[in-house]
Amino acid sequence: ARLVGISFAVEEACGAVAAAYLPLAHDALGAPAQLPMAETLERLRPWLESEQHAKLGQHLKFDRHVFANHGITLRGIVADTLLESYVLESDKSHDLGALATRHLGVATLSYDALTGKGAGRIPFNQVAVDQAATYAAEDADVTLRVHREFVAQFAAEDRLAQLYHTLELPAAEVLYRMERHGVLIDVFALA
Numbered sequence: 001a002r003l004v005g006i007s008f009a010v011e012e013a014c015g016a017v018a019a020a021y022l023p024l025a026h027d028a029l030g031a032p033a034q035l036p037m038a039e040t041l042e043r044l045r046p047w048l049e050s051e052q053h054a055k056l057g058q059h060l061k062f063d064r065h066v067f068a069n070h071g072i073t074l075r076g077i078v079a080d081t082l083l084e085s086y087v088l089e090s091d092k093s094h095d096l097g098a099l100a101t102r103h104l105g106v107a108t109l110s111y112d113a114l115t116g117k118g119a120g121r122i123p124f125n126q127v128a129v130d131q132a133a134t135y136a137a138e139d140a141d142v143t144l145r146v147h148r149e150f151v152a153q154f155a156a157e158d159r160l161a162q163l164y165h166t167l168e169l170p171a172a173e174v175l176y177r178m179e180r181h182g183v184l185i186d187v188f189a190l191a
Helices: 037-048 060-068 081-088 096-104 111-115 129-156 158-181
Strands: 005-011 017-023 055-057 077-080
Touching (some): 005 129, 055 060, 060 158, 077 158, 081 129, 081 158, 096 129, 111 129, 129 158
16 A cells, blocks of 8 residues: 555644644646655654654554555554554444444544445545545544543553553554564474
C-alpha cells in the first residue's frame, strides 16, 4: 500500500479534538495541487520517527507497513485502539465504525460509501480531496475520542491495562517485524 494522505488529530488544551487531513497523492481528474510527497515526508520524518512524540491510532501495524513502504519507520506508538478493543471487548467488532457507534454514539462515513464496492470500487487516490478529507479527518478524530473512552476503562481494570501494555503492544511489534521481514523456521527443531 502507498500513502495517499495522512490524517491527524490533536487534543487541544480545552479538551476539544481538532482533526485535519493532509492530501499527498490524489490524482483524480480535477484534483487540486498537493504538497510534494517526498519533501513533505522528509519534513515529517523527525516527528514520525521520534520515540519522544507519542502517537496513537487504529490498526497501526498496517500504518507502519504503509510508512515503511515510503522509507519511514513509525516510532513512538503508545496506543492502538484496535488492540485496546481486543483486550477490553474481545467478543465485539473492532473496526473503527463499530467502535464509534458503540462508544461515542456516532455513525461514521464508511470506506465503502466513499469508494464503492465490487467492480465499481475506486482506489482512494481517485476519491475527491474534499470527500477524502472528511473521511480521513473523521477517522483521526474518532480514533482519539475512542481512545479516551478506553483509557477510562483501563483505569478501572488494572489487570486488563497490564495485559494491554505488557503483551498486546509488544506482540504487535513482533508481528509487524515478522510480516515485514518473514520468519526463519528450524525444520529439524520443529519436527
